[in-house]
Amino acid sequence: MTAVFRSRRVRALVVATGAALLVNRALRRRVEESPLWPMPALEEPVSGAGRPGRRELLVIERAEEAEGVVRLRLEGERLPGWEPGAHIDLVLPSGAVRQYSLCGDVADGGTYTIAARLIEDGRGGSREVHEQLHEGTVVEVRGPRNRFRLADCHAYLFLAGGIGITPILPMVRQAEREGVPWRLLYYGRSRVSMPFLAEIEKLAGAGGDRVTVVAEDEDGRPDLAAVLAGAPPHSAVYCCGPQPLMDAVAELLPEGLELHTEAFAPAAGTTGGAFEVELRRTGATVAVAGDQSILRAVREQALPNLPYSCEQGFCGTCLQSVVEGDIDHRDELLTDAERHDQMLICVSRCHGERLVLDL
Template sequence: MTAVLRSRRLRAAAVATGAAVLVTRALRRRVKDSPLWPMPALEQPISGIGRTRTGHRELLVVERAEEAEGVVRLRLEGESLPGWEPGAHIDLVLPSGAVRQYSLCGDPADTGTYTVAIRLVEDGRGGSREVHEQLQEGTVVAVRGPRNRFRLAESHAYLFIAGGIGITPILPMLRQAEREGVPWRLLYGGRSRASMPFLAEIEKLAGADGDRVTVVAEDEDGRPDPAAALADAPPHSAVYCCGPQPLMDAVAGLLPDGLELHTEAFAPVAAGAGAAGGAFEVELRRTGRTVTVAEDRSILRALREQALPDLPYSCEQGFCGTCRQHVVEGDIDHRDELLTDAERDEQMLICVSRCHGERLVLDL
């Protein structure tokens, strides 16, 4: 009830002062002017908080809390939000125009809000700092999605392995497994207990059977031992791992026969703009131009440099989807971590994906 009243007060204050309109207009200006993503300005929804014509939704930050050291939790409210399942993530379109992906870690049954938790990465690309410094209670933020490439498959038992902020997609999975009565175990590692988000809720989920959860704080116990956790997993268990790449590599290398591994990375493993690959040509069907993509250039960079300087983009790492294009002809060398198998037949992310062969034709 307190959260509902708080949300109503925030919304009422925004409407009474015109703050929602001002923030939305400011967001539109900054996104439009951003050198990172010169996309069309967002449309103004009737209420100031809702769906936009560009496929984004403008949500209100109704709660901001420090979930752990360096981790901020945001609860975003909106109307008629699409449903989601454990493992799903949303795209936050930040005030600068940058797009970042964050796992949903709330309750799928709550159809009026989305919850995300973001760790501040001091040496990152700036997205997490922007979230921490600019997304306060009462802020309006544009959201895309949700999408899910880390779904919880049916299984007779689960082993979850999480490192640090990698707990965010795992947490809703724990809740679902517990609700459905499916046996589960969790290995959860972090730098320190104070830095590990949702630790209290996880230990509460474990209940009397505290052995289901193994918490390893590096400053107390050293690094977690995935080998022991995997060895104890029942045969044919589903193993879900999210965390730093070295942790996921270790789990993959130690996986016993009979266990099914599912992973999700913080950052894409796709090859970047300078990835190995021969040169090829890209024909732009609608403009009638042909661009040569050199070995050391991405399609995105080649098109912006030679033909379409205003072509939208954001992450340049194959996971946000801003540069998605329709392919008319050609054999696509997919290197992204976003598109579904069905989408890959006719679409590609031109910031990382390339061509098997000498020629692609894009609907541009």
């Protein structure tokens, strides 16, 4: 996915009381990376292994943002502030956990806004959002977290594919507010399927030369090489969308541009060499086959009721503490500091023959 970026500009952050507080973004980074973060005055209590605490939010608005895309506005008290690129974990009525980028206004301290596209052949999470979350529904939320931060730069090039516009939109808004030059390529199957298109075109301004909208059914596929070649030298390039789009951008990226991406799926697979996992508190040792995750091995051989959800390294439900062993991290959630002695056992593995978990 992406590294955690540092920033020096001063911007308004909404704290839990709902008041706007001007802070230095670089200072906030250092605070967030300290062992004391999140601070109780700014966040709900943390739960287990330092994960953000849970809170219940009320769906106060539901709208069809585009064909196959529903937008939800969630209201709650003492909501932690967030920055462009942040996402929340949404705990669905079935207990499944899915991640959605925050795409509302960072200055709105009382609500979070997300948008979800219906994935017909998916695992059912998006269908739950579309069919079961309505105005008046109470839903559990964790976070927000951010591994797709907007770095300081003299110019930005944004590339968004379909629902990938959700983390990009707040970045465009921030660049516009701060007067930093930006350009955006927004690509989708058709204009009716592209969420937030009206706002994007309004942000483009009268000339409209900062935004290129490509609807495949009308225009074919975008000329990524030309778009990237037109970026100012040393621009920061932010891309979110289907994996083929991000792979193509990475392959065509000119020298001197810095690429930041956010994926919808784990970048690495979950298979590898076989190894053993000792469960220190349980007193059992399980064998993990090369085509099997630690989670599956532990549930099948020792702890059948061990909780899990996404099985993709996003939600953190299967987070475990590591006592011994060389961890092969393959998740998209933990920070570098958290990876020292923790792992998500649904996707991560072992760089060796043995791991010991505090389980």
